[in-house]
Amino acid sequence: MPLVEIKQLDQIVSVLREKRSSDVSLTDMVSLVEVTTESLHTFFESLDKAVFRELKEIADYIGRMREEIGALQANDMSRARIPAAGQELDAIVKSTEDASNTIMECAEAVMAAEAIDLKSYRAFVEDRMMVLFEACSFQDLTGQRISKVVSTLKMIESRVNRFAEAARVRDAADFRDAREIAEEEHRKLKLVNGPALAGQGNPQDVIDELISGAMPDVFADTK
Amino acid sequence: MALDATMPILVVDDYKTMIRIIRNLLKQLGFDDVDEAADGSEALTKMRAKKYGLVISDWNMEPMTGYELLKEVRGDTSLSKTPFIMVTAESKTENVIAAKKAGVDNYIVKPFNAQTLKSKIDAVFAE
Numbered sequence: 001m002p003l004v005e006i007k008q009l010d011q012i013v014s015v016l017r018e019k020r021s022s023d024v025s026l027t028d029m030v031s032l033v034e035v036t037t038e039s040l041h042t043f044f045e046s047l048d049k050a051v052f053r054e055l056k057e058i059a060d061y062i063g064r065m066r067e068e069i070g071a072l073q074a075n076d077m078s079r080a081r082i083p084a085a086g087q088e089l090d091a092i093v094k095s096t097e098d099a100s101n102t103i104m105e106c107a108e109a110v111m112a113a114e115a116i117d118l119k120s121y122r123a124f125v126e127d128r129m130m131v132l133f134e135a136c137s138f139q140d141l142t143g144q145r146i147s148k149v150v151s152t153l154k155m156i157e158s159r160v161n162r163f164a165e166a167a168r169v170r171d172a173a174d175f176r177d178a179r180e181i182a183e184e185e186h187r188k189l190k191l192v193n194g195p196a197l198a199g200q201g202n203p204q205d206v207i208d209e210l211i212s213g214a215m216p217d218v219f220a221d222t223k
Numbered sequence: 224m225a226l227d228a229t230m231p232i233l234v235v236d237d238y239k240t241m242i243r244i245i246r247n248l249l250k251q252l253g254f255d256d257v258d259e260a261a262d263g264s265e266a267l268t269k270m271r272a273k274k275y276g277l278v279i280s281d282w283n284m285e286p287m288t289g290y291e292l293l294k295e296v297r298g299d300t301s302l303s304k305t306p307f308i309m310v311t312a313e314s315k316t317e318n319v320i321a322a323k324k325a326g327v328d329n330y331i332v333k334p335f336n337a338q339t340l341k342s343k344i345d346a347v348f349a350e
Binding site for chain 1 (some may be wrong): 308312320332335
């Protein structure tokens with residue numbers, strides 16, 4: 001409430017206190033009610049404006065969030081982009097497996113072939129080598145497929161980052177959903193980490209030392 | 224235990240291409256009697272039905288991993304003496320230590336070559 005009205009009310013209350021022993025006139029009561037009404041009216045008017053301003057800010061924020069959620073295109077990601085990326089990865093697994101099998105078939109056939117007739121043996125080996133070269137073309141296709149998957153991941157990263165910035169999102173401390181918790185427990189229980197990236201994990205020579213017991217300190221730490 | 228080229232070898236891996244690679248490498252090293260299993264539980268069943276001179280196992284398989292197979296083998300008095308080589312992409316120290324403590328005879332990290340496989344088999348049978 002504005003300071004002026006509060007002062008006016010204080011003055012009226014002081015006058016009434018002074019007249020406590022005598023009767024309060026009707027005029028005093030009317031003027032008290034008038035000042036009180038006026039003061040409260042001004043107070044509620046200022047309160048309305050503040051609440052309105054707050055509600056408008058909330059409405060604007062919700063509007064912006066609606067736009068940002070729309071820009072996130074979650075349905076496009078879950079229904080189209082991510083399944084398409086999954087299909088590309090499946091195709092990569094399939095093509096590398098097919099190429100490996102073709103290459104091994106060639107190698108096995110060459111190793112099993114008998115070089116009794118040198119001319120026919122040479123023709124056979126050259127034929128198998130051509131098949132082998134053709135099989136290696138999988139690398140070009142898998143490279144293109146991997147580029148598409150990487151592009152999808154970058155697009156998702158960009159959209160999620162934009163949304164996180166717009167919503168001023170902070171990461172919840174140590175948040176993991178039930179599936180992530182189950183996967184992590186499974187990994188810990190079975191000691192399954194998968195292939196290490198370059199610079200992580202141990203090379204064969206270090207593993208040899210561990211297995212031979214040449215690094216007893218490592219084992220002492222884990223007892 | 225002496226190295227015997229006629230001994231049956233069990234290769235355990237859920238990836239058929241890797242089984243084929245190891246089978247071919249073993250063939251080049253002179254080992255022709257090679258059986259295969261797609262995970263630890265299938266391997267355990269085969270080991271209880273046939274005596275193998277060597278087990279070469281991957282780690283990361285479902286439902287039973289190579290590490291769980293190793294512990295089962297070492298805990299079974301009828302199988303516990305079977306030489307066991309782990310061939311895996313799991314190259315973290317915690318994995319190697321766990322395998323060593325469980326009684327693995329040797330440990331090869333993928334990718335590997337024929338020479339590495341040969342040297343590890345030789346080392347197991349030289350002990």
